[in-house]
Amino acid sequence: MGVTNQPQDLLPGTLDLLVLQTLQQGRMHGYGIAQYLRIKSQDVLQVGESSLYPALQRLLLNGWVNAEWGTSDNNRRARYYTLTAGGRKHLAAERAGFDQLFAAIRRVLQA
C-alpha cells in the first residue's frame, strides 16, 4: 500500500509519462486525462482515480504541471492541469529513457 499505486502492468513512472504526454495536447481536467488515455489506447489503459489523482499530485509536487480552477463545458467547476516548462523537459527525458527501454525489451523478445 504505497504512495505510487500504479495500475497493474505499468512500469513505475510510466503513468507520469503518459499524463505529461497527454497534457501536451493542451490543458485538461483529471477526468479528461483519463478519457484521453482510454480512447487513445483503445480501452487498454483504464486509469482509476486512485491511481490518477496521486499521480497528478506527484506531478504538482515536483513542479511539472500547474493546476487552476476553471469551468468545464457543462458549466461545472473543474480543476485544469497544464504542462510547465520543467514538465516539458522532464517529459522529453522520460520519453528518451522509455524508448531505450522499450527497444531493448523488443530486442530480447525477438531473439
Added chain:
Amino acid sequence: MSALFRRLVYFFQRQRVERELAEELQFHRDMAERDLRRSGVPENEAARAVSRAMGNMTLAREDARALWGYPWFESIWQDLRHGVRSLRRSPGLVVVSALSLGLGIGINAILFMSASRVYRHQPTMARPERMVGVEPGNANQFSYPDYQELLRSRIFADALGFRTTGLNLRLRDRITPVGALAVTSNFFDVLGVGARLGRTFSAAEAAEREPRVVVITSGFWQRRFGGDPGVIGQSLLLNGQSFLIVGVLPDGYGAVTGWIGPDLYVPISRLILPTIDERGSPSLSVLARLGPDATIAQAQSAVASLWASLERAYPDRDQGSGRPASVFPAEAMQFRGTPVQFFLVGGLLLASVGLVLVIACVNVTGLLMARAAMRRSEIAIRVALGAGRRRVAQAMLIESFLLVMTGAAVGLPLAFALSRVPWPGVMGPLQGAMALDRTLLTFAFALIVASTLVCGLIPALKATHGAVVTEIQQNGGGATARLWLRHALVVGQVAMSLMLMVVALLCVRSQAYIGNVDLGFDIDHGVVARFSLDSSQYPGQERVRFAERVMERIQDLHGVTSVSVANVVPLGGDSLLRSFHPAGRTDIPGSRPSAFRVGPRYFQSLAIPLVRGRDFDASNVADTPAVAIVNETFAKTHFPGQDVIGQRVQTAGEPEAEVIGVVRDSRIDTIGEAPQSVIYFPFAQGPGRVIVHARTSVPPESMVSAVARAVEDLDGTAPVSVQTLRGAASLELSMRRAGTVLAGSIGVVGLVLTMIGLYGVMAYVVASRTVEVAVRMALGASAARVRREILAQVFGLLAAGVAIGGAASLGLAPAFRTFLVGVSGFDPVTFGAAVTALAVVGLAAGIVPAIRASRVHPMRALRRQ
C-alpha cells in the same frame, strides 16, 4: 528545493487543498456517471458501476495527503495525543512511573554533575597548553631556595609556586578556619589572570619582606561581603594579623588545586611559611610557563640536569630519592598525589545510581508490559486495520517517552532542590555543582532517550509479535511459553536489588566498624592547635617554653581537663619512621618503629592507657638522661618474654634511651592498619613541631573558638590552626563516612523501588494465571493447594533472582576490598540480611495476589475472559 517550498505552502493550506481534492474527485465521479448514463445504462446501475470502477476514493485522498505531508511527523503527533489521552486514564501508572523514574533521573543528575565538575575541572589559565607542572627529584614540591634557583636558571619563561594552607579568620568574636593558597607574587601574572575588582599581586609585594595583602575569590566576596564593591581597602584578620584586601578574582575562576578551591590568596612570607629559607624543606608546588619554542621534553632534561647539579651542591639537603625531576602538563597538577581510591569511590557511586535508574526503568517496563497485555485486543484491531508493526511499536514507545518525561519533570527539579539544601560535612563544597548548562542538558537528554528505550522497547516489540489475531480468538489465556519474559523481569529486578542491598549493607557495616573501632585513643574529646614556628625565632628550648606558655593559657579555659604538647596528630598522616636498634644488638637488622616526641600528660590527654611504668614528667628535660616510652607491640616484638622497662634502645640520630613506660597500642596512620611498634620520646629533650593537644569534657566543637582566641595573641607571627581532633585527623575518615552514607541511602532507595516494582509485576504474573486457576478450582482443586502452587512459583522466581544477584555480588567483592574496613567483601551477615530482606519483600508481594487468585469464583473468572 522548490518541492520543499511547495510542501511548506501545502502545510499552511492543508484544509483547502483537501476540500479541493474532494471536489475534484466528486467532479470526476459525476462525469463518469454522466457518460455511463448517456450510453444508456440506468441511473443507479451507473452509480454503482462508477463506484466499483473508480477504486477507493478514501485511499486516493490518503495517498495524496501522504504525498504532500510529512506522514512520519504527523503519525508521531497523533501518537503523542493519543498517548496523553490514554495515560490520563491510568493515573496510578503515571504516578508510580513518575516517582520511580523521577528518583532515578534526579539522583543520577546530581551525582553526575558533581562528579563531572570535580573530574573535569580546568584551572583558569591563559594558553594552558604552554603551562607545565614541575617536580624535583626527591619530593612533589620545591623548597623556596630551590624554586628561586629554578627561576634563575631561566629554563622557563616564568614559574610560580603555591602552597595550600589554612588560616584562621577572625570575624567579631568567632574564629573560623578558611582555606587559603600561599603563592609567589607572580602567581596571577604567570597564569594570565586579572582581578575583577582591584588588583592582583604586584612587584611591590615581591619587594616587601612580609607583605600583608590578600586577594579574595568571588564566592568569598559574595558570602562575606555581600558583593559590596567597597571591599577593596578593607582588612581581614588572619592568624591575628591584619591583611589588606587588594583585589577580587573574577566569577568562575578555576583554582589550580581543583574544583574545591581556596577562598583567599596571600603572598608567601615567613608568616605563612616559616621554613621559607630552608633549602631542605619542600613546600611549594610549582607551575611554569614554557618559553616560546620550548617543548616539554627539552624542559624535562633541563630541569633534570639542574636538579642533578643542586643535588651535588647541597648533598645533605637536596638528597635525591632516585627519581629524576619531572615536567608534566599543568592539568595533571590538581590530581597529583590523589589516591586512586578517590576515583574508585566516584566510579562506584556513579555505578550505583545508574543501577537505581535501571531498576526504576525495569519497574516501568513491567508495568507497561502488563498494560500492553491488557490492551491486546485493541492492538490486534489496529494491526488488522493496516497499522504496520512499526507503527504500533512507535505508539508504545511514545507512551514510554511520555512517562519518562513525567519522571524527568519530577526528578530534575528534585535534583535542583536537593542541591540547595546544605550538604553535610565534606560533601559541602561540592554543592555548587548543580547548575543548568550544556553538560546537564546533554546528560539529561541521554538519560531520557536511554530510559525510553529501556522501558518501551521490550513491551513494544513483544506486544506486536506475530500471531496477534490468534490471540484474540483464543482470548489470551496463559500462554505459558511467553511468560518467560515477565519472569525474567522479576528475576532481574530481584538480582539487581540484591546487589544494591549488599553494597549498601557492606558500606554501612564498614562505617559502623569504623565508628566503633577502638582507635586506642579518644578522638571525640580533643582540640588540637598546630603552630608553625620559625626556627630562627624559636630554636630548640624556646619551643618548649613557647609550648608551656600556650598550655598555661589553654589549661585555664573552662571545659579543658588536660593539656599536652606533641609533634604529631594521630591519624593525621604525619608520622615519622626511624631506623632502630636495641642498644648494642647490632645483629638485629634495623626495624622501623614510628617515633614521636610528646610532652607529659600526652597519653592522658588522648586517653591512651599507661599499662606499665610511668609517664614523662617535669624531670625529663634537656640535659637529663634520655628516656623513652614504648607501646605494647614494640615491647612484644623487640623484647619478647622480657620486661622492657629498663631496657636501653637506640634509634638513628638519637642517644641511647632507657625505656620507662609502656602504653596500650593505638592507631597511628590509618584506621585499618595492623598493630605497629611505636616509640615516644620526651618533647623537651628534642623539641620539634609544636602541636598542643587539649582534652575537653564538653563537645570539642564548642571549644575550638575559645582555644583559638586564647592563643592568638601569644605571638602574632606564628600561624596557628585550631581544629577538633577528629577534624585534624586525616581526610580519609570524613570521606569514608560521606561515601558510606551515600552508598547506604542509594541502597535503600533501590530497595524501595524494587518493592514497588516487584509488587506490580508479581501481581500481574499471578493474575495472568487466573483462567488456569479458575479451571482447576472448578475441577476440584482446593484453594489452599492453588495458593501453595502460586507461592511456590513466586518463591522459585525469588530464588533465581537471589542466586543471580548473589553470584554477581560475590564476583564484585574483591573490588570492594579497598573501601571496606573490618568487613570482608564476602561477609555472610551482610549477604544473609540482604537475602532475607528481599525474600520477605518478595513473598509479601506475592502473597496478596496469590490469596486473591485462590479466592476468585471460577465461573466469574472464566466469563470475564
